[in-house]
Amino acid sequence: MSSIEIGLWVTGGLFVMVVLGMRVAFAAGLAGLLGLVWIFWAKFDYDPDRFGRAMGIAVKTAGQVPHGKVASQALSLIPTFILIGYLAYYAGLTKALFEAAKRWFAWVPGGLAVSTVFATAGFAAVSGASVATSAVFARIAIPEMLKVGYDKRFAAGVVAAGGTLASLIPPSAILVIYAIIVEQDVGKLLLAGFIPGMFSAIVYAALIIGLALTIPNFGPAVRGFTWRQRFASLPPALPIVAVVVIIVFFVYNPFGDAWGTPTEGGAVGAFIIFVMALIHGMRGRELKDALIETAKLSIMIFTIIWGVLIYVRFLGFADLPSAFADWIQSLSYPPMVILICILLAYAVLGMFMDAIGMLLLTLPVVYPAVMALNGGEGVSAADSTFGMSGEMCAVWFGILVVKMAEFCLITPPIGLNCFVVAGVRPDLSVQDVFRGVTPFFIADAVTIGLLVAFPAIVLWLPSLA
Amino acid sequence: MAGSSAVLSDGSTLSRLDRGLEHLERAMAFVSGLGAFGLMFLAVVSVGGREFFNEPLRGYVDWIEMAMPLIAIFGISYVQRNGGHIRMDIVVGNLKGRALWLAELVTTFGILVLMVALVWGSWAHFARSFDFGAPLWSRDSTIDLGLPLWPAKLIVPAAFGVMVLRLILQLWGYGRALVLGLDAPVAVPLVQSAAEQAAEEAQHIQGRDE
């Protein structure tokens, strides 16, 4: 049996384990481990006397991955970005944001849901992790929406979908991961995420207003806030702006040299919010809770990372990625059709995989193929297929892929944001949240279609830098 | 926040072992969180030192690489205890009674196989970096400061070792539920619907104890 066939068999086994309900990280790790045993034993011609040796090599190869992959400066952004989210919760920033969004936007049809979307968009500017954003707003926004009579499943869906904005609007852990995998400038990518993130939020809001206008008893508008009350709600939410400015200046300073690296910007932002949380009354017990919650979410994400990477290591030995790249490049369809097929493939894959795992797994293969479609890494805009330079294509494709990865956070059967919302609210099952989030699939499809059709939405801001 | 786990307890040996191990696991998770907190300060010190004193933190990257396994792996067993590692529950979510416990038993056994292998593999990874004869016992070191890497590598088999203990307890819990045909066994994370059922019962028991 060829190593590529072994690769396909093991991949099939992985899907069976996942469907049977094995925790995804460990299913990937086990599939990778067993695959490695198979590959190394096949190399020994299935000699029974050398099975033990093959197993030893496989176990030691897999055993390098957890420490080796986790001990990385680049990935250190993930716990920092998660910590920001939880500290902001204790700093009262999430409540303040939601209150401000409510007073300003709740008068439209579907008002509280629209307010939730804009509050999550605001919070996205300090939070780098989608799941953390959903976890925090599930505690604040769902009870308020239930009070005025929203369907609880839809209320949960709004929070799950709103959370995805955190990964487009900088800071964003997942954009950083993309930048690292494809070796592109992190700063440009973070800048590029801003407008598509806001754009997504507006599409979500439009969808909610549309639903509210067509469905009776959907969720009433909340009116009656005076202008005085509206303006009074702004100062408590203002610190968000300060943190946004700091992070932007670390990434890109319009007036000269940037202040540092994005890694440092994230940490300095976290520190400022930490100080604010102290002022707001956070004490030892709350800090301890925030740290344990940060640890739980970070560990969950990192377990997926190293688990999937054991599987990726096996794929490397099975030589599957290069076989795939050859296949893609041999296709004779128009490049735009291939690009759209790749995005659709991400939508399907994203149903079964978590976002980070999916990027780690696919980008080493898909990214070079896309760059080749556009005419190579160093191509000029004039000579390119998609009408943009190689560097800009990397940014554009990055935002598209991250938007797809965000989409997969809310699609069943494995949608991390929906799991988290269901986890925070014991009265909601995962199935309930998936049902509530379904309308947002349409919004995301519209957004992605527009980003593909009008790359300028993505590229305008980074082209200034 | 999300503190109430769906793990039941009673006065049995299994449940006492579960809670005993949970103390250790929670402490380990807290250390992971402290690591993340420390990372933030490390960056602030690095930026501040550079911008205000032209004295950037020497070996910033080395320290991060030393701290990351602590943050990302040390508390792994606590997450497993509370059923916090994600999975797809469309199949197990619809199972009940013995069929459910059998499915849990099989998948938990799969995780145990993986973790036992990884304790071996990550121990070997540690052992290659450790040498009693060398200065600081080090046979592998970081790029800048030359810090010995073995303590960071040792974190992994240590955390996975605790995870193996946890998985054995969970196998015991699911096995017991399978044999006795229980509805709400102790010491294992319950899927949502079962947990809701059990919550009432648990309150009942607690009420009598106090």
Add this chain to the structure above:
Amino acid sequence: TEWNVSLWGKRRAFTEHIHKLAELVEEKTDGEFTMNISYGGLSKNTENLDGISIFAFEMAQFCAGYHPDKNRAITVLELPFMGVNTLEEELAVSNAVYAHPAVAEEMEQWNAKLLMTTPMPQYNLVGTGDPRDTLESFDGMRVRATGGIGRAFEAVGAVPTSMTASEVYQAMEAGVIDTASFAQHAHLSFGTINEADWWTANLNPGTVNCPVVVSIDAYDMLSDDERAALDSSVPEAIDHYLANYGELLDRWDSVLEEKGVEKVTISDEELARFKEVGGDPIQQAWIDENEAQGIPAQELYDLVLSTLEETRGSN
């Protein structure tokens, strides 16, 4: 026989000899012996020696400075200011050190056999702002430099700042560092040259040593023909590498011109002072430290210097 080869990054001047080797070996054995070159798919770059030692793959490249404790003996080749000036000299001293029994013994602990080196030119600085051409101007300079070169700069008051190579461009742009020390191919591939205002042409503080190793077990398992094909291809592969890197160096001046980067030459007096402060004491400290661990450090050090003399004498 099919060998898996673990490299990292992407194909570049730094890996050309390995591609050439694979080509030659396949040719000479009529396709019997092939090499499957993987960039990052088989291992992390700092763990290639680990992978060789557990027999996960048969051949790999690594850099001594990534993990000095794994390979103390060959770090003699990374000491600052040893006076190596050309790729040919770098090749000669590397080969001499690789042939030393103490080095072979240390590699045996990893089940590894040194096959060939990756000769690299001296790591010179690119920098932003005003050119720095005196020892005094290095004071307070934030420089991305690792290992012995980092210690040399530290000795004259510079502040070595570490980061991964892929972050260096961003860090220069952000003003986190003023200067970065790399070989020319790396200044090109990491983009530091695009940010730079100047480049030091003759600072030559030292370089990094990156050998290619094979698994001893795998080497022993080769048939006699295959082993002969492998051994005989090494010199040719190295010649190809030198020619390829030579072209890059020839292009270098035009690259500088095109990017508007000033070529800074440092006076002999300044270089002598730098060597006095940043070279000799660090070399001596390396010898003392490693002698204490039972490595014939003085012998290895002398070997480098005597090989250098011989190489120059024969030209």
